Each structure stands twice: as C-alpha cells, then as structure tokens.
Amino acid sequence: MNRSRVNQLLPSDTRILVVGEMILDEFIWGKVSRISPEAPVPVLEVVEESFHAGGAANVARNLREFIENVQMLGPTGTGEDAQRLRGLLLERGIELQEVLHDPLYQTIRKTRIVARTQQLVRVDREKKRSLGEEARERAIRHFCSLLPNLSAVILEDYDKGLFDQTFADALVGAAKAAGVPVLVDPKPSNPVQWKGITGITPNRSEAFKAAGIPWSEPVDPPLEDSALMTVGAQLLENCECVFVLITLSEQGMMLFQHESAPYHIPTRAQEVFDVSGAGDTSIAVFTAALAGGASPVEAAEISNHAAAIVVGKLGTATVTRAELLASFPEV
Numbered sequence: 001m002n003r004s005r006v007n008q009l010l011p012s013d014t015r016i017l018v019v020g021e022m023i024l025d026e027f028i029w030g031k032v033s034r035i036s037p038e039a040p041v042p043v044l045e046v047v048e049e050s051f052h053a054g055g056a057a058n059v060a061r062n063l064r065e066f067i068e069n070v071q072m073l074g075p076t077g078t079g080e081d082a083q084r085l086r087g088l089l090l091e092r093g094i095e096l097q098e099v100l101h102d103p104l105y106q107t108i109r110k111t112r113i114v115a116r117t118q119q120l121v122r123v124d125r126e127k128k129r130s131l132g133e134e135a136r137e138r139a140i141r142h143f144c145s146l147l148p149n150l151s152a153v154i155l156e157d158y159d160k161g162l163f164d165q166t167f168a169d170a171l172v173g174a175a176k177a178a179g180v181p182v183l184v185d186p187k188p189s190n191p192v193q194w195k196g197i198t199g200i201t202p203n204r205s206e207a208f209k210a211a212g213i214p215w216s217e218p219v220d221p222p223l224e225d226s227a228l229m230t231v232g233a234q235l236l237e238n239c240e241c242v243f244v245l246i247t248l249s250e251q252g253m254m255l256f257q258h259e260s261a262p263y264h265i266p267t268r269a270q271e272v273f274d275v276s277g278a279g280d281t282s283i284a285v286f287t288a289a290l291a292g293g294a295s296p297v298e299a300a301e302i303s304n305h306a307a308a309i310v311v312g313k314l315g316t317a318t319v320t321r322a323e324l325l326a327s328f329p330e331v
Helices: 003-008 056-064 080-091 133-149 165-177 204-211 226-239 278-291 296-310 321-326
Strands: 015-020 022-035 042-055 069-073 095-097 108-115 118-125 152-156 182-185 243-247 253-257 263-265
Touching (some): 003 321, 015 056, 015 278, 022 080, 042 056, 042 080, 042 108, 056 080, 056 278, 080 095, 152 165, 182 278, 204 226, 226 253, 253 296, 263 296, 278 296
Parallel strands (some): 015 069, 015 152, 022 108, 152 182
Antiparallel strands (some): 022 042, 108 118, 253 263
16 A cells, blocks of 8 residues: 555544543653662652543544544543543544543543653552443433444443443444444453444454453464464454454454455564553554545554554554654555
C-alpha cells in the first residue's frame, strides 16, 4: 500500500462509538540520582506531571486523530479525577455520552512513576462496580438510538464491572441487527462470551486464555506456531466472528479469517520505549480503516504501522495521520 491508498481508507467523516471503562492515566516524570537512606529504594526527583485519557478513552483519543466524529460511552463519576477525565476528552473533541453517570462510581486512575524512560512503579486506584439494572437499560436504549448514524462500534473490556453477559449480548445483538460492525478488545478474566461480533483483537496471552488453550511459548516464524494456529481457529469458532486479529508484540500480528490461510504481518517497530496503550492504537486504527472500506488484510497492515509508531513513544500516546502516512511509501 502507498500513502494515497492509506489516506483513502481513513476518511475523516466516519462515525465510531467506543464503549468501555475509561481510565485517567497519570504520569510522574523525574530522574533518579540516589538511593533513599530510609530503605533500599530509588529517590525520584519530580520534573513533570501529566495526565491523559486512558483505557477505553485512549482508544477514542487514537480514533480522533483520524476521524472527526468519535463518541465515548462509559461510566463516569464525580470529583476531581472525573472532571479532569471529562475535560481531557472534550479538549480532544470527543463526545462523552453522560448516560452512565453514577455518583457512586470511582473514576479509575493509574499513576505511573517514570525515571527518564524507565517505569519504576504503577499505582492503581480503582473499585470494581457493575451497572445497576436501571443504568444498564438506559445505556442500552441510548446505544440503540446512536446506531443509525454509526459506521462502527468498539467494545473495550477492562473487566472493571461494565460488561456482563446481559449487557454485552444486548449491545452486540442491537449492532448486528442494525448492520453496524462490532470490534471487541476482550479481557479473558471477564467470563463474558463474545458471540456474533465482527472481529476480536486480543494479544497473544489474552487469545490463549480466551480460547481455553494452555499457554505455550511463541515459535518463530509465527506461521509455524501450531498452538497459535489452533487458538486462532478456536476463537473464530467460539466468537462466531468474521475475523480474529492477534497482536504478537515483537512478532507483529496474525489475522485469521474463515476459508483463508492465516496472514502474518511482521512488526515494523524499530525502537520500543513503551508498549502501554499499543493495543488501544491497534484496535482504533484497525476499526477506522475497516469503517473506511479497507479489507481486513489492509486494515491489519495499516494498524501494524500505527502500533510500530506508538511503541516508540513514552506514555499513553497516539499516532497522528501525518506520522502514519509517512510510514508508507509515496507510490
């Protein structure tokens, strides 16, 4: 593919809804030059602090780099963290559907403490909370009202309580009936069974767990990894989906489709500084390309380029259209 084709497959006028748990990502940046006299731990001299919209909201951030209309549906609470997270989304031009507002919900915040380029520790503040029946019904009604104007839906599961089987089935069934593609980024620790979706995008570890197949170490080349081949075929059957895209870290990606041989896309990453959020970038760009008319193979190739760029950045980062296009040849 060349730049012109990629640009054509990422039209800015598609409309995509992201449903999932939003996270406030906090980064404390600093430098370490000594060990604490109180305990054998490094002392961080703080240089800078930054906040980003993470979790499912990071998928929305990545989408917003390529399309104009991105909507976000996820639990929101009250307090400073909730206000900051909403503000970050609004600054990016992401429309936040307030239908899941819950004053008892604790906004998830993940604090990463980084010395130069090395993450020292992560501190999580979260309290798992499921949707009440009234909130679930309200969310489903609102979701259905949005479908006529959507190009695609992304369901981003972090297993923080939002998705149970009833909620998942209702969203997938409504989108399928409306002819809207549904892409799922699963969390195998959540027992939800995803069926009838368009596609699923787990990483290798998640894929093995979701398929119920014991873990085995990666084989090189990946196309000779018999365990991986079994996992891909099993997920196609279990999820009753059109395709399965498994991200393989330094081995790239593997695309599985019915009646087609598995398709391997080698990684394009030159330097890896931070893999946090790479999966968010992958599903965002993959879905945007599919909504723009790309085949699953074309969408996977474009997504692989985007992932290679984002892992070369520190923090919860995004990829711009200019950066992505520059990674493809002109002709």
